[in-house]
Amino acid sequence: MSLRPGVRFGFDEVRQAHVLLQPEGVQVLNETAAAVVRAGGDIAVLREEFDDVEAADILPICAQLDVRPGRTEPEPLKGQPGNPEPMPFGLLAELTYRCPLRCPYCSNSLELGTVELDTATWLRVLDEARALGVLQLHLSGGEPLARKDLSTITRHARDLGLYTNLVTSGIGLSAPRLDELVAAGLDHVQLSIQDSRVAEADAIAGIAAHERKLAIAKLVTDAGLPFSVNVVLHRHNVSRLAEIAQLAIDLGAQRLELAHTQYYGWGLLNRAALMPSREQIALADAAAAEIIAAHRDVEIVYVRPDYYDGVPKPCMNGWGSTQLVVDPGGQVLPCPAATVIPDLSPLSVLSDSLSFIWYHSEPFNRFRGTSWMREPCRSCPRREVDFGGCRCQAFQLTGDAAQTDPACALSPRHEAVTAAIASASPVPFTPRRR
């Protein structure tokens, strides 16, 4: 194996390109990079194929892709070529809104529907997603373990070649359940941790979850599954960022995501109670930099809060460009928060094909590209970098989804964000409904 654990090397027949499937996303390789991966960075092997190749030429590729010695053949990722661009890379499958936890920053909608797709429809959705070009499946929710057919769905996804990532609170993951998922071919587990301290963590989760999560992290590492920890930061835990990161590293996480709360759904409802002070943010930034420098062996991603930066986050890397979401009842969305936009009228997998919805439906085309933009976005040099920020946040804070995201300092409505920071206060929060 010439790659780090949790990474798969394949040839995508839909894109007609070599790809690396990784926990954090898909990387499309050019021919040179593919040859380097295949040869495990062995210069002698590469010289059989390429004249004049020098070690210095391939070192940056080896470093960037973390190529290790040993030859690897790409697995075929079956499909038919010929789809027009853009083709989606990832499908976020929100299998259920049921969740045993009650985290007040949950980004699920306040109106949690109870309708759930049946197994056969999910399997069909996966078939259609692969045909469309999807390579990565995030099994999410709610708590996806609440679905009794999770291993059936996982197995089908793996049979299609999809990279399967379980996004979980861990609650409900017993040893037999994990065995079933491993046998089904699960690639990666992303486990949430609320805090480093039991009482504080359980106060956020709304149930005694923390000790169970620690045991579950051990189950996952014992099973040899690559695993990430993800932590949502807010005023009640952000001062323990270093301690929380250390816990995640001690648990054996290969990847750690420390992300400030994004204010959607229950998170928006509880914004005043969750929002840190500017001083807390500055201390967190410093603590994150320190821990990243001290742990080069763990991939640590620190996601700064867009409210404080004056720079908006890139909306889904472009609306309808790389990702799609199917919600528990079958609605297809460009982003998991998009149901807040009231006139969006998403289509359902029950009535339309994923391909039709992706390429031709109004909700996916509404904010595609840059032609929908107004000033100051339209002429902004960053319009293809951050895409005007988040459409859902623009709607939530201005009432108009086509406005510049107020998180941007150039937005005429930027005060919506600065005022929110000023309104942060130690008020009680409303736990997410189960």
Add this chain to the structure above:
Amino acid sequence: MQALERAAFTDALLAQGERYWDRHPFNVRLHAGGCTPAEVRTWVANRWYYQSRLSQKNAAIIANCPLPQVRTRWVQRLSFQDEGGLDDWLVLVKAVGLTPEQIAEPLLGVRFAVDAYVQFCKANSWIIGAAAALTELFAPDHMADRVKAWRAHYPWIDEAGYAYFENRIPVVRNDSDYTLGLVADHCATRQDQDAAIAALRFKCDVLWAMTDAIEHACLTRAAT
């Protein structure tokens, strides 16, 4: 989680018969001859609203179903209702002394219950909608008892009014066998089996809630 064996699954579905509306106190009284003509009319008039929405419910199941062989079979339900069934119901309406105008507006509780059923079939996968239709498993005997009891207790009802039930009983037996097989075939995971059982419970609750509303209206009227 392991799926139930086919027999255990179909047994669990059949066990929902405990919640079927034949056990509702109002239906028990209706079959025992204890209802006044006005109460029988209230039942018929409100039951019509359910009848009038059945084809839209069935069309929703067809619309959500990707399998041609299931759709061609299920579409027979549309023709049964829309090419005779509804007319037969209107004959019953007349036979109990009501006019079509008098049945135009259902009780609010009946409307909410029936609309919830149609919405359920629109929002769920076709197989879950089909599972909700499995109250048909319990319907033939109930319908046969109804005809027998009404003939005995309510001789004032015109004999022509029983055409709907006479025509529907053999069809519903056939439909329910088919649908039970279909649900058992297509609910292959415990997830879907549990959802199918829950759908059938929901449907029993729809019928029960309709009857609650009808009973409440009859009792309130009697008291005033």
